[in-house]
Amino acid sequence: MLSRRNRLLLYKLLSLFSVVRGYNILMITLAQYLASIYILSPNLPLREVVFDINLFLIVTASALVIAAGYIINNFYDAEKDLINKPTKSMLDRLVSQRFKLTTYFILNFLAVFLASYISFRAVLFFSAYIFGIWLYSHKLKRIPFLGNIVSATLAIAPFFVVFVYYRNFETVIFVHALFLFLLILAREIIKDLENMAGDLAQNYKTTPIVYGAKLSKIVIGLLIVLTLIPAWLLINEFDVGYMFIYFVVSIILLVLFMFLLWKAETKKDYVWLHNILKLIIISGVFSILLIDVNLVLNRIL
Incomplete structure (x- = not known):
């Protein structure tokens, strides 16, 4: 039987998982690896792709930036989500806004740090990706249709960086x-x-x-x-x-x-x-x- 304190901690972990939409991140990570194996590098040995440290860093950095993106989007949409998604919003509110912002900055810092082990161009890409997500959440999502186009573009960006990494232009x-x-x-x-x-x-x-x-x-x-x-x-x-x-x-x-x-x-x-x-x-x-x-x-x- 969990104590009240442990139950609260569990609820907060579930809340954070809900905020960052962990299931979506797992799906994007899987998609990046499957696309790398089957579409972008079909002629490379499987072991070489799966255990490629640079690909791992790219996928991990992408996951961190996406998680941070969900946090900042949740931060700006908190009032709107009370109306559109009341049940999910109540769960998300178990984690304070201050903690969300702190986690947002930590995740983005870690993503850029990991990118620095790949190349300077990777740092530039992920820095631009972070800025693009923030700009979308803060401003662009309120602009008709443009916000939708930007959101869709940001959604496929993790696949673009893997595509560029393998230089497969078929x-x-x-x-x-x-x-x-x-x-x-x-x-x-x-x-x-x-x-x-x-x-x-x-x-x-x-x-x-x-x-x-x-x-x-x-x-x-x-x-x-x-x-x-x-x-x-x-x-x-x-x-x-x-x-x-x-x-x-x-x-x-x-x-x-x-x-x-x-x-x-x-x-x-x-x-x-x-x-x-x-x-x-x-x-x-x-x-x-x-x-x-x-x-x-x-x-x-």
Whole structure:
């Protein structure tokens, strides 16, 4: 039986995990490694990729910066989240704002410190990444559509740094990146539709609030149609192994998404749409394994 003090400590740890969205960070870390193994360096021995100290430092620094980004975003959105996410907000408030800010600076410092062991260019990249996340949280997220574009760009930045590290400039990688970027951008606008009540109360000038839900849905629909283009190219023009199954299923889900989008009116409807896109993005991480189901075995042997 845990004592009251230990229970409070456990709740605070859970609160901090909730603030930094630890599950998202674990997923991004896994995605970076899988992309490195299957897409960015398919000809390198598996051991060389997995035990590459520079890749480890890049992935760790990315995780630290993303965790810090969630903290600063939570700090600025504290009042809005009380309306949009009351249950999660109450859990997040078990950790003081002062402690959150202290953790934010420590995580960013550690990220830049780790980057310094890679190269000066890595330090510049992660410093710019930290600044970009802060600027987005402080200012840009309140600007209609631009905030959504910046958010989507920041979301794929961890993959960009790994891509640059391996210097693999094949067209298929850009098509993969475009597919992911368009999905994330559509998801960001869906989140704005989902959170209109809190955004309106806190005077956030998001796309749905400035231009209305109808126009926002048209923009999302256009983004989904554009997403079908890289999905079709990855199925028909590039060798993605059995991952083509993922893109076929994604196209079916996106068509269903379009149908539900036009009928959506309530927050519950937008949550469902958000979850469809989230499912496509998360399943895409594990579907990377389908590019070559024998790759790991062959490279171990």
